[in-house]
Amino acid sequence: MNIYQRTEEIDPIIEKLKSQNKTIGFVPTMGALHQGHLSLIRKAIGQNDVAVVSIFVNPTQFNNQEDLKKYPRTLERDLELLKTVSNEIIVYAPSVKAIYGDDVSSGSFQFDGLEFEMEGKFRQGHFDGVGTIIKRLFEILKPDNAYLGKKDFQQLRIIQKLVENYHIPVNIIGCDIYREKDGLAMSSRNERLNPEHRKAASFIYKTLKSAKKQFGTKSANKVTEWVINQFAKHELLELEYFIIADEDTLKTVKRKSKSMSYRAFIAVYADGIRLIDNLVLN
Numbered sequence: 001m002n003i004y005q006r007t008e009e010i011d012p013i014i015e016k017l018k019s020q021n022k023t024i025g026f027v028p029t030m031g032a033l034h035q036g037h038l039s040l041i042r043k044a045i046g047q048n049d050v051a052v053v054s055i056f057v058n059p060t061q062f063n064n065q066e067d068l069k070k071y072p073r074t075l076e077r078d079l080e081l082l083k084t085v086s087n088e089i090i091v092y093a094p095s096v097k098a099i100y101g102d103d104v105s106s107g108s109f110q111f112d113g114l115e116f117e118m119e120g121k122f123r124q125g126h127f128d129g130v131g132t133i134i135k136r137l138f139e140i141l142k143p144d145n146a147y148l149g150k151k152d153f154q155q156l157r158i159i160q161k162l163v164e165n166y167h168i169p170v171n172i173i174g175c176d177i178y179r180e181k182d183g184l185a186m187s188s189r190n191e192r193l194n195p196e197h198r199k200a201a202s203f204i205y206k207t208l209k210s211a212k213k214q215f216g217t218k219s220a221n222k223v224t225e226w227v228i229n230q231f232a233k234h235e236l237l238e239l240e241y242f243i244i245a246d247e248d249t250l251k252t253v254k255r256k257s258k259s260m261s262y263r264a265f266i267a268v269y270a271d272g273i274r275l276i277d278n279l280v281l282n
């Protein structure tokens, strides 16, 4: 396994791959890897000459300092897990200083309004942080293809918009959500859940599935009301938002139209741990 922590170390490796016309498949991560990440990495390996994985807990995308402090950092375990997939993976695990120097701040981005919906409303500055780190990683690693999970569907749309608006020559590939047996979407945050809340968290996907069924015959408003009521009655989970939105603009659906693709989005707190999920509706 080749691990690089300094940009000066990985630069010549990337230059050499580029000069050999090798395709680079890139999976950006914040570490605490799980099977969901590994599925993206396997895809990157299968579709490219070389797979590069970054492991970097990006401080500028956290609006909550406590959340940043508690974010799991498990580099040794991550590397062991990567070895189970392949020894050929190139790992880029820079320090905050290597990425930001002395100025740990984000740039300001324009994502055609996608940034003001859902996560944008509840996590101020989050997508400027994501835009900053992804643009920087794309500059350093020069991937042909980048693989991102649909669990963070808004992030996926934002990164698609980033490459479009800022003319970055990277193909963005959205990958299906990987779920635990009980349906909970895999996330690095799941490991912070205590057993009681972990069990309760399967209610999120169950509710999304019921919402999908109901959306066949009921309005988006009616389904939303129903979901809000389900969580109001729940003793362990606290709903932050549930919306049914157009997949393309991420705007809340007012009236159904056959030409649109809809997706339900949800954010829930379980014992202070924030979990998000989504499900395509048609």
Ligand code: PAF
Residues within 6 Å of the ligand: 028, 029, 030, 056, 058, 061, 130, 133, 134, 152, 155
């Ligand atoms: O989804 C994540 O893990 C992060 O937001 C990403 C894309 C690695 C950027 O820091």
